[in-house]
Amino acid sequence: MEDCIFCKFFLRKAKATIIYEDHQAFAFWDQHPAAPVHLLIVPNNHIESINDLDQENVGLAGHLIWVARQLARQYNIAGSGYRLVINNGKDAHQSVFHLHVHLLGGIDLPAENDLISPGTRK
Numbered sequence: 001m002e003d004c005i006f007c008k009f010f011l012r013k014a015k016a017t018i019i020y021e022d023h024q025a026f027a028f029w030d031q032h033p034a035a036p037v038h039l040l041i042v043p044n045n046h047i048e049s050i051n052d053l054d055q056e057n058v059g060l061a062g063h064l065i066w067v068a069r070q071l072a073r074q075y076n077i078a079g080s081g082y083r084l085v086i087n088n089g090k091d092a093h094q095s096v097f098h099l100h101v102h103l104l105g106g107i108d109l110p111a112e113n114d115l116i117s118p119g120t121r122k
Contacts, residue, residue, distance in 0.1 A: 001046045006089055006098040010044055020071060024063050027103075037075045037082070037105030041067045047099045050088045068103045077105030 001007050008014035010026055019039070020027035030038040047053065053061060060092050065084065072078040082105030087094040 001098070004046055004096070004098050006040075006042050007046050007094055010042070020067060022067075024060060025067050026069060030102070034102075035104040035109065037072075037077050037104065039075075039103040041071070041101040043099055043102060048097045049094065049099055050086060052099070053121075059092065064095055064101045065101075068101055071103055072105060075105070081105065081109075102112050 005014060009016040009018065009028060016028040016031075018026055018028045020041075023044070025041055025043050027039050027041045030040055043057075043060055043064065045057075047057065047060070050061075068082075068084050069078070072082045082103060085102040085104065086100070087102075
């Protein structure tokens with residue numbers, strides 16, 4: 001996609017601090033971090049959202065999670081805990097329509113959403 005900022009990062013046509021790259025994915029620091037460690041793990045190929053995964057690339061989802069685990073170890077947050085977030089679609093506030101996983105950690109993350117926080121469910 002010509003106008004996708006993540007595609008531009010991958011092609012080095014826009015600036016990002018890329019800290020990981022392999023044949024399927026790359027990762028970089030979020031430009032507006034919500035935690036001391038806030039990385040984005042992104043497929044190299046443009047896939048707009050989870051809804052666009054198919055049989056041909058479904059293994060990519062597992063690879064993105066594996067990369068997140070590796071980066072959590074590298075940045076010393078694996079032991080204390082971290083959060084993985086995928087916003088899918090406009091109602092979930094997906095701001096860049098190129099599938100990506102947020103890796104957040106390095107602080108005691110707030111349980112802000114009672115839909116995903118077991119301690120606050122009714």
